Amino acid sequence: MQEPLVVLVRSIITFFTILLYARLVGKQLIGNFTMFDYINGITIGSIAATLATDLSSKALVHWIALTVFIVLTIILQFIGNKNRFLSKVQDSEPVVLMQNGMILEKNLSKVRITKDELMQQLRSKNIFSPVQVGIAILEPDGSVSVLPHSDYQPVQKRDFNLPGQPPQLTTELIVDGKIITQNLSQRKKDEDWLMEQLKKKGIHSLKEVSYAALLPNDLFYVDKFEDNITDKLNISDYKGPY
Structure with a gap:
């Protein structure tokens, strides 16, 4: 004891x-x-x-x-x-890994990162082609910061002198089939409106909904528990047990 x-x-x-x-x-x-x-x-x-x-x-x-x-x-x-x-x-310093679409092999070797790992980091930044990279930098914390090439940077409103809008957040409305009434009222919506939006998506029961949200641009997003996914986009070249 x-x-x-x-x-x-x-x-x-x-x-x-x-x-x-x-x-x-x-x-x-x-x-x-x-x-x-x-x-x-x-x-x-x-x-x-x-x-x-x-x-x-x-x-x-x-x-x-x-x-x-x-x-x-x-x-x-x-x-x-x-x-x-x-x-x-103490913390080291940033290292340039790519510039103008070209991989800097010496720097890659110095920080002991493989090309596969680099490509994985690029994909996590929504960049799926090396030619899109203006510059890629390995940060001291191990993450990779990527500045897209100017030809692939998105056009912004200020480029056309268009007025901006105040920033908004995505508002969760349904999580695991349950309605978040507080969030619904914050966006000045009610359950009737919500059910109508679900019907437009071909959904007739909350039990079908895994996640639903109202996006900052007032678009309605919904994800169902049942996912219809095909195997057409198979990027693996490894024939292993897992």
């Missing part, structure tokens, strides 16, 4: 220690984590878990280790904010 009680106390101490230290470290978008940030976070989590559950050693030892990692993290953040050179030493 004594061991569970000790684990309970140590877990409570660990929980509030992490809460406090997380506030001290500050907010950072997970998508902006570098490899070092990722490994450092895993290490801190491992130390915290050991602090809570390892009864073979004193809690103070693990608490000191956890505190040291947090203090060093804060110091590196401070140094990085004050010194640009040291910031680049």
